[in-house]
Amino acid sequence: MMALSEAISLYIEHKQALGYRYRTEGAILKSFCKSLGEGPITAIEAKAVHNFINGQGPVTENNLKKYKVLSGFYKFVLTRGFVKVSPLPSSIPQKTIPDFVPYIYSREEIKKLIANVHIVCTSRMSIEENILRTLLLLLYGSGLRIGEALALLNRDVDILQECLFIRETKFFKSRFVPMGKDLTDILSEYIEKRHNYYSSSANAPFFYFKNGLPLSQSAVRNFFRRLRSSAGIKRDGDSRHQPRIHDIRYPNLN
Template structure:
């Protein structure tokens, strides 16, 4: 991909950064389109002015809502990156009329028990660290509601087993998060650490290959499919799930249901869950209210009262 605009070098740097932290970036065409856009419009400063951001956001002839949303979202994330580097740039707002129709797969507690049992017993080549990682990585993704890249980016310094918390750094929406570990997670992480991380270099990755590098998210996903098969949980095919990310969705729904069962006021707990997950807004967390009401009908009355009060109309689902 040859780039020639004012942002060319920084786009290449941004894409390299994303790949280094585990994103596959199967398509980078939006960045080429953006580069051509800045050249065509005579941009002379890094990033976007408000005028150019609004122009970039405009819907193009014959462009679907999904394509438009992804095009704007890619460059919005790039502009966030530029701001973090110290460049002042306007961040284009995401289109409000895009609504994803994707429904996450929510694991039942019984399915999770079978899944984690399969993680513990699946056959892995003796020379691979994956045999030690599988029993831990999916439990920590579910137990802490992590995105897969957040889990794979954890370093030894981020996992404090003595005080029982992890620090999730450089998250998708910016900022760090400190998340507590349950007693069972502390136990299994300690067992893993004692076997594989005896040197305990603070800057080393917590989930490491034999050569010390972090595992790519794609590699973890391939093992996820194998574990699903062993656990007897059917997969709907490409794009249908379950996906690794559905462990995070399941954590959110199960947490919300448990809080409701304990009589906690969802008006106050939703913002806490939103911050815990690293969402930028409550609207992104609201979908879990709806999923919880679908899975746990006994909670639907309280959930609907809260949902209608907080979010009378949600026109956009944010990608979490």
């Protein structure tokens, strides 16, 4: 009799063999296994699956994601005869809160953010003022996702051709992103300054902490929350829905 953990491992390996990264989905399945405990896959009850999918709070996009991932998993185990009946609920959970609406920064708000960078990037902080300022301007001027910007290597920034090369990000696709003259000039000046202190190797990260390690998303998000507060930019309502650094890219996409 196959254990739940074994079936999940087989399914993740199957999806990755098909070319999917399956990191987020794999994490959901591992959380499912941890929640229900180790045991045979045939012993899983519908109530336990329902509780895992719906949780205790309002139904959100995350609940729908859980349902979708488990639906794929149970199709896999059913077709291979690991189980005879799926314990999944017969209906998809219905969201009880509205979809999140991105915050659209005005030009004045972007200027406020840039003007307040020096307040959060003091000499004691781990990120230099010039690096955070350049990162914000890059997001605003290019429409890149924060993960894409932080994944840039020196060789991905072509000042002469005025373009960025984004490597295998969402949907495993690479692409070129053109830059306007203003953004090209900003990055050119940044490169000239940073190469005096950090590696100019083609394979070195484009954005660094002061200690030379690549910037992390978690650190940048924490810095940005302090920066947004310092600039006095906020949205009315639930604090969970306050403007994010990710939202800086949206004016460029309109």
